[in-house]
Amino acid sequence: MQLFVYGTLTDPTRVEALLEETDATAAFEGSATLEGLERVEGRYPTLVPAPDADPESSVEGQILTVDEAALERFDRYEGVDQGLYVRVAVPTTDERKLWTYVGDPDRLGVDASDWATDDHFRDAIRRYVARHVTVGGIHE
Structure with missing residues (x-):
């Protein structure tokens, strides 16, 4: 599996520390761009x-290839079980499974109007x- 990361998980030292003392594996595979989203800073x-x-808007990030154990560890780190972030599949033109994390704007102190929905x-x-x-x- 692969993760598109754009924040703290782009730091190899952070990734290594999160996986320390586990059998989980993760490897940086190159950079990528997500089009149709923008990165914002909140908490x-x-x-x-x-x-x-706007298809011209984009986010630059890194691709991490991860095993199931690393994905579970990163989910905990991102607070998926607490609703802080949601892990979501990103469509690709090939058969690869690419995931990324999107944070709850209300909990991160970001303007939530862009996600305005009754859902x-x-x-x-x-x-x-x-x-x-x-x-x-994806640039490997």
Whole structure:
């Protein structure tokens, strides 16, 4: 599996520390661009929809290839079980499974109007990403 990371998980030292004393593995595979989202700073960095789903908006990040144990460890680190972040699948043009984390803007102190919806936040993220986000390029 692969993760698109754009915040603290782009730091190899942080990734190594998180996986220390585990059998989990993760390896940086290169850089990538997510189109249709923007990175914003709040309590922690997160992603928000690009204005009017502008395909020119993008986020630069890194690709981490991870095993199931590393993915579980990163989910805990990102607070997925507490609802701080949601791990969401990003559509790709090939068969690879690519995931990224999107933080709850209310909990991170970010303007939430871009995610305005009557649906649950997690559902809104998944629907938006499936419709508007693409991987611009993976550079290994």
